[in-house]
Amino acid sequence: MNDKGLKLAVLYSYGCPGSRVQKHNDLFLNFLKGKEKDKEKVKNAIESLFNSAFYKIIGAQIEKDQFDEETARLYWTGIPEKELIQSNGLCCFHNFTVLGAIHRNPNIEIEKIDDCKISVARIKEIKDKITVFHYSLIKKEDDTFQIAERSTSKEIEKGFVKKENLKEDVWITYHWNIAREALKEEQAICLLRKTKEAINLFNQKN
Amino acid sequence: MCLSLPAKILKIKNEKAIVDFSGQKAEVSMILIKNAKPGHYAIINNGFIIKTMPPKEAEKTIKEIKEVTK
Numbered sequence: 001m002n003d004k005g006l007k008l009a010v011l012y013s014y015g016c017p018g019s020r021v022q023k024h025n026d027l028f029l030n031f032l033k034g035k036e037k038d039k040e041k042v043k044n045a046i047e048s049l050f051n052s053a054f055y056k057i058i059g060a061q062i063e064k065d066q067f068d069e070e071t072a073r074l075y076w077t078g079i080p081e082k083e084l085i086q087s088n089g090l091c092c093f094h095n096f097t098v099l100g101a102i103h104r105n106p107n108i109e110i111e112k113i114d115d116c117k118i119s120v121a122r123i124k125e126i127k128d129k130i131t132v133f134h135y136s137l138i139k140k141e142d143d144t145f146q147i148a149e150r151s152t153s154k155e156i157e158k159g160f161v162k163k164e165n166l167k168e169d170v171w172i173t174y175h176w177n178i179a180r181e182a183l184k185e186e187q188a189i190c191l192l193r194k195t196k197e198a199i200n201l202f203n204q205k206n
Numbered sequence: 207m208c209l210s211l212p213a214k215i216l217k218i219k220n221e222k223a224i225v226d227f228s229g230q231k232a233e234v235s236m237i238l239i240k241n242a243k244p245g246h247y248a249i250i251n252n253g254f255i256i257k258t259m260p261p262k263e264a265e266k267t268i269k270e271i272k273e274v275t276k
Contacts, residue, residue: 050256088237
């Protein structure tokens with residue numbers, strides 16, 4: 001088992017509703033802090049989550065383990081620069097899968113879906129929390145989605161971004177208003193582009 | 207969201223299943239998961255069954271999701 005892939009899966013799964021429902025948050029946080037050493041237990045927790053089905057599909061397609069770093073990164077961020085991974089018409093990218101939820105749950109607000117997508121943001125200011133520029137998900141009048149063309153600012157938790165990267169203008173990802181990791185500029189552009197591609201694909205299919 | 211309400215599989219025909227999402231029926235593809243059976247529960251994403259669940263686990267999950275999303 002590849003630790004980097006498991007860590008990445010845990011990094012992005014921590015704090016999401018699936019982890020809350022399954023009561024995995026303490027386990028995930030301890031694993032990220034290095035306090036939880038039982039990788040099998042963490043792996044089982046990850047496999048109980050909805051997203052794990054996509055690691056298997058991606059892993060099979062790219063001929064890597066479901067817990068390989070590349071597998072987990074492709075699902076959560078769409079990085080590196082490759083085509084979106086699809087299987088029989090299902091797009092295996094988190095920012096695509098989140099859009100499907102809105103169809104079966106008419107009461108879910110667009111803001112919740114926006115919080116659930118993996119967002120690209122640039123650090124503007126660092127205090128107790130960090131203020132970032134980000135690109136919101138918008139639902140248009142014709143029920144299609146798009147990413148806002150202009151960035152807006154919001155406050156999020158510092159989360160898991162390393163101290164050395166907590167600097168103005170650094171690109172980061174965040175999920176459920178918790179910063180997850182710093183990205184290089186080309187990675188940030190890739191995630192944003194993949195997100196737009198996934199939204200276009202979703203709009204065409206629905 | 208990173209969460210999906212399990213749906214009960216009612217009927218299966220030609221790699222398609224009719225499922226019940228808490229009273230709302232839908233036809234979904236079984237092309238990715240072929241061993242699902244009527245009476246089982248399934249996790250659906252974008253019209254595809256991506257995972258199946260035993261009834262007890264599914265019922266517990268449905269209850270917990272409803273609590274969390276109240």
